[in-house]
Amino acid sequence: MSYNKFSATQLFDGYNFLPTGTVLITSVKGEIIDTVASEDAGDDVQHLKGILSPGFINCHCHLELSHLKNTIPQQTGLVNFLQHVMSNIAASNEEKLAAMQSAENELYKTGIVAVGDICNTADTIPIKQHSKIHWHNFIEVSGFVETGAQKRLKEIKKIADQFSILNFKFSTVPHAPYSVSKKLFELLNTLPNNNLISIHNQESEEESKLYKNKTGIFLELYKNFGIDISKFNSSGKTSLQTWLPYFTNNQRIIAVHNTFISKEDLTFTKSYIENRTSNIAFCLCPNANLYIENNLPPIDLLVKNNCTIVLGTDSLASNHQLNMLEEIKTIQQYYPKIELQTLLQWATSNGAAALQMKEKLGSFEKGKKPGLVLIEKNLKESKRIL
Ligand SMILES: [Zn+2]
Known part of the structure; x- marks a missing residue:
């Protein structure tokens, strides 16, 4: 040998x-x-x-959005960004496939060996079938109207089945607190063999306004899309403090973005997971936060509270590249006291543990x-x- x-x-x-x-x-x-x-x-x-x-572990990406590179204006806020993504910018299947293939090449060449990839469709399957990267597919469900929860879950199962039949690793996960009803959270909590959860968390300040007192710009978004939220009751708490207790089955959770997370949220999280075998990793995608909201999460606060931190690139809809080194450099620029060794640990061993791939990676x-x-x-x- x-x-x-x-x-x-x-x-x-x-x-x-x-x-x-x-x-x-x-x-x-x-x-x-x-x-x-x-x-x-x-x-x-x-x-x-x-x-x-x-190799780097990219805990948050949306390969299926690769064709949106350079199409969405920067720094207009999350709600405007979402409206652009949902407006379905025209692209042919060939264009979408070419964009995904080029993104996959970029991920591989720059040293990313595993990706936690959000999937709203089965579009990425042809790329992943020929990829040397390890993928955990987060099949993402949304639906803010309680009565539609069962139907939404049934629809997303058809996507999940396409991954399942090919033996891809996957789990079914909530999109975000502002797009998933309490009922849908409850259904996800009891879904069998569904231990690894990813969720977009506190990406905008508006999310907590919605949960604390049913105000803010999300109400306009629902109105524009004709979503009736009359049955939604504010909890009087932040979104994180509302949705985290919906997960009672020791799930492993990756909370993504956390741009507006507070000290109280972290204290709450700590006490919630203390008596469980569940854990929570906070995934940072700083370049996407700068692109969408021109803001960054309180990374020093997360460090001070001994949080488990992992990194992601998010998608080419909200980032100029899918390169973990660029995320590391951005954090260094804004938080120069965090040592390179720590940042590399977030990008490697922490990410592998969060995606349940530490046996190999x-x-x-x-x-x-x-x-x-x-x-x-x-x-x-x-x-x-x-
Ligand atoms: Zn995302």
Whole structure:
């Protein structure tokens, strides 16, 4: 059996930077054999310039929206953004497929080995069938009118079945607090074999206005789309404090965006999950937040509260690229005190755990096959090398 041996300017193992000179040994196919000191590594060590890291885990993307790249105006707020996405900008099937294929290539080449991908349709299946990336498909359901909940779930099951029949990993998940009724949340809570939940959370300040006292710009959105919300009662609490208790079956939850999460929300979350085996990871997509709302989540507050943080790119409808390094750089720019080692951990081992893929991905531990990524030129570029 022959091996690959790599050393690099810096070697990051998914958790920490390893001592200078450490050599990573893998099989030819990229399975991790060991990390050893340089004096124990023998001959034929390839030296790489840059940071060598396990492959990135992108916990939030919408591959099916790739054709919307550069079509939606920036910084107009979430409600305007949603109206643009829902207006179904014309694209042929060929154009959609070409855009998704080019996005998948970008994900792969820049070092992303796994994606948590939101699916409202089965459009991405032809791309995923030929992809070397690991996918967890979040089949997303919405419906804010209580009486339509059963029907919505039935409709989305037809999409889920198309993933299921091909043995893709998937779970059925709520879109967002402002688009899912209490009844639909309750149905999702009891759906069998549906442990991994993703939800867009507190992406706009308007979401909490809706839940606290049934006011704000979402009321206009419902009116524009002819959605009757007369039966919706405000809870008097923030959206997070309202929807989280709907999940009572120890689900693993990825809350995405969290742009307007508060200290009280975090205290609430901590006490809610304390006595359960459920956990919650907070997924940050800073470039999408800047694109849509020109705002960023309180990342320092999440760090201070020891929250589990993971990263995502969101879609090309709200981002100029699907590149995890660009998300890392944006966080560094606005939160320079957060160490690179921490950011890389969010992008690798934390993401792998959140997507329930840590057996294989996220770190340089014996037996895993996490993909090798080289981050070059002072964080300018990343590329998959194995
Ligand atoms: Zn999203």
